[in-house]
Amino acid sequence: MPDKKTMLISRAEQFSDPATRRDFLKLMGIGGAIVLLPSVLTSCSDNNSITGPGTGNTLTIDFAKGDIAVLQFAYALEQLEADFYTRVIAAFAGFPAADRAVLADVQKHEVIHREFFKAALGAANGFTLTTTYGSLNFSDRTSVLNLAATFEDLGVAAYNGAAQYITSTDNLTIAGKIVSVEARHASAIHDLIEPKTNAFAPKSFDDAFRPSKVATAAQTYIVDKLTFANPPATFVQGPNGNG
């Protein structure tokens, strides 16, 4: 095809640029060619999909940045949660009122967390993730609440495990202010699923997960490929010893 267009992608980050994405989709429609330079080959799967987990642009969190990296890690998780609950409240009309009251509050909290980190990190350290939920039916109460509980439990374990890498007492306090709200959410959502059981707090101590363990779990729902540069060499386990 003599008029075939070529799009040059040299940086994985270009995929997160709306203009780039538009061009990408246009090219797919007209049979254009995309040249991926070696720098981005590792961030894309071989089926040209940009919607599957980990198939999008590479998001690298560089722990050499110190507290900034921990805040970016939290920002990624809060983006996922905020996006999830925003989709939930758009589709939860058929849920019982008690569920809707909790989910509507949680959605606001998570959007506030996301916007807080966006403001605190500033443009230089910011990024926007693309999410994916596979075949999740957002109008199915059980599916939605189960994934909500998964996200809240993961968030609690993530903050509890990452706190050890924070060097500023101010940032440690901020993380503490958020993690207990995530734990309140986790409790409430488990209570909606299994009321009057021990599901709201099944263990005496919450989990504390190392960042790589959290990233592996979160990756299932994130199109961008999460990677760490200069990851911490050591991890101090919490009482459950499962991080």
Add this chain to the structure above:
Amino acid sequence: MTPKTLFDSVDPEIMSRLDDRQAEITQGASINGKLAAALALGSIPIALAALSKDVFGQTPTDVLDVLQFALLLEYLEAEFYSRGVAAAGLIDAADRTIFTTISAHETAHVTALQGLITGKGATPNAKPAFDFTAHGNVAGFNFSAGQYETFKVLAHAFEDTGVRAYKGQAPRLINDKPVLTAALTIHSIEARHASEIRRLRGKKGWITGNSRDDLPAFTQGIYDGEDNVTQGAVNVSTLPGIANVAAATEAFDEPLTKAQVTAIVTPFLA
């Protein structure tokens, strides 16, 4: 002993901050008692030892202080719930699993804190005697059948206190990662408990503004400051797309200082 040898044995960061303190010391200003006594004895090492804690506030002594303080709160909760679940006819049968779960957790927290204290080579403080009427503020409460609503009110107050207390102490643990991580995994469990009990009482699982909901007035200190909307340098009540003051206060739990928590807990000490 030459000054060089002496200083070599001291954390270099102390030396970097010593100049500021030295100015104060030579001016005779704001010398704490231990430091004054040490200087009076002419002992530089003792003066340095006093300074190191004064300057940093994160010596092992502080970690132990946090652990003993947390142990006091856990003793309070553990005794409260263990008496509650043991009391005939107090807790509604349908809610029993909730409270036996929480009771077991608080007892486990006591054991864990005692172990951390022992691990630091110290002795855990003994459990004090408690007065769950808070010296008459909760008149007549004695875990009797028919007092379930009052029992839940106290549980609501204790759990919200616990969350804020641990949060306030976390910065003092920043240099002791095992203790910090252990404390945080207790902190978030207290938040799970708080949410459950609040919801059991028909309230939201999170704190709105500085509202104590329907708790008695003497508990207001547990909620003072929860209406804060400034996080770091960010006003979280006016963020793009989500300008909501109530939600902004709910989205962040606030810490309490040790002094604030002590003021809340003291009425419950016999």
